[in-house]
Amino acid sequence: MRDLNDIAYFAAVARHQGFSAAARALNVPKSLLSKHIAALEQELGVRLLERSTRMLRVTEVGQRFLDHCEQALANVETAQAVAVAAQLEPQGTVRLACPLGFAPMIAHVMPDFSRRYPKVQVLISVSNRRVDLVAEQMDIALRARPEIEMDETLVVRRLSVARRRLAASPQLLERLGAITIDSLHKQPTLSMNSEHGTDRWTLVNEAGDTKDVDHRPVIGCDDFTVLERAAIEGLGIALLPDHMCQRIMRVGLLAPVLPTWSAAEAIAHLVFTTRQGMLPAVRSLIDHLATQLPRVMARCSEVEVAPRLHEAAE
Amino acid sequence: MRDLNDIAYFAAVARHQGFSAAARALNVPKSLLSKHIAALEQELGVRLLERSTRMLRVTEVGQRFLDHCEQALANVETAQAVAVAAQLEPQGTVRLACPLGFAPMIAHVMPDFSRRYPKVQVLISVSNRRVDLVAEQMDIALRARPEIEMDETLVVRRLSVARRRLAASPQLLERLGAITIDSLHKQPTLSMNSEHGTDRWTLVNEAGDTKDVDHRPVIGCDDFTVLERAAIEGLGIALLPDHMCQRIMRVGLLAPVLPTWSAAEAIAHLVFTTRQGMLPAVRSLIDHLATQLPRVMARCSEVEVAPRLHEAAE
DNA sequence: ACGCATCGTTTCCTTCGGGAAACAATAATG
């Protein structure tokens, strides 16, 4: 068929019993309807409408043609309703990338989300790699960085800010004896830096004083869980995010070191693409994480320690 | 929806797994498909296709949208098939206008037509008025005129030519005595002319001689059946079409007058509108009448006299 | 690693379809 719009024009003229009335209803010029329906009759080789001024009648073949046209138009309306529903009710699959450190918190907030949106499937990729959303077809990435990387193709949603604190196992601290801010650089340390042999911690105390501590870490790794495990094992002093520290310390696996000193903020945030037509499912998960994660991080002591860390401690 | 053609474009791209393949299949530029589908996604507010160069995937909502679109397109195809079928198999209603004089012949040929095309309903309007096809919504008019009126909006299909002959009742002829071509003008006559007090018959003999007979008819009426009845009743000499004469004479109700003389031809013909999109039903009836009527008129003596004429003769 | 073919998208120019206006026909009204 030359132009599918013709069936809509024809159906409108039939329904409104005239070109002028149909033109007013559709808000198009009547010449458009006149020409299109004439062309449709030409193409089909049958007369759909018998008409003169002031009289219009659908022919027999026209009526049968109209019946199928109206079914087609009903299908189109249903198709449009599908699109509208897709915008309103979250459904489908959402892919989330998050660092290992956040896995327990994500595990904590997801059941509520899934109960609230049963039609949404969430696929979570847990790793400490920097995820390329577009290339890896991720919808959302959860990150915790001292600074937010500006990327004009991505949208950032800040969640919360967490300070990082010094911690070590009680056994190590008993072995090392008293530690001061000035002697810290001589102690065995653990670092997030996996590229250089030395690292610098910029620490701030409650009085606002700043102290740069240049140290040579025993282990350098960008995986918090590796560092966390090494600290628990007594390999050295680590600078860990607030929420991780408090959870581990509650069960006595780590103890605070120089508790009046802490490091620069780590900003937890979500990143997602700017592509238009974002599905409600993606939007809903973003909203849920933005609401729930900060609360969980603020009372992270309530979060159960992962079983493997328990086993490591025994 | 802005443009219903978009659903056809989208369905084609999905079916062919790519814009370029779909463009080749539909024989349209791929830029058209690209722009239309982008506009459709904008209008619906959802992404129907995930795509990059060399990769195309229908999204979940796109698949559900596509399912309904394909149903719509199937209905459009069915609607088109209805139109095609209407062109091939004659069906529906045809309206035919014919003069009273032809009613018996029409009655003779119609049973065969109805048996051959059971889905066609023929509505026959019998009258001697000049029928305006368009105004009166007639499909076909049967006419017998000395000359065919040229009307550029109508199509004419000649059927046959019938000469008109002089006839009178035997009783009248016995009363009048011998009649010659020269004395004809003094005799009581009957005329088709209903407007003027006098009339002229232009008669031709077998030798090719022409004679204009100016006469003052006893009765002037444009209805052949009225004239036929008046002739049978002995009111005067009438100039009647060949096929009517032979039928009436066969049963002795009328006798020929000056049989070597006859009048100009009466051309039996069909007229119908030039409007395109003529239905097969109308076409079929035209063909049937054009084939059968001349045969019937050629052997009109086989046609039964109408019952009321029998009664009038008794 | 490089060149090539083909992809989907975007740009830009030309053409044709949209739409305002005019026309002829017809019914309603004074």
Added chain:
DNA sequence: CATTATTGTTTCCCGAAGGAAACGATGCGT
């Protein structure tokens, strides 16, 4: 009976959309 309002169709002009060409991206073959 004349006038008016409204109908569906046709005309004509201009701008929006079609479509050729260009562009950047990507997979394949050498």
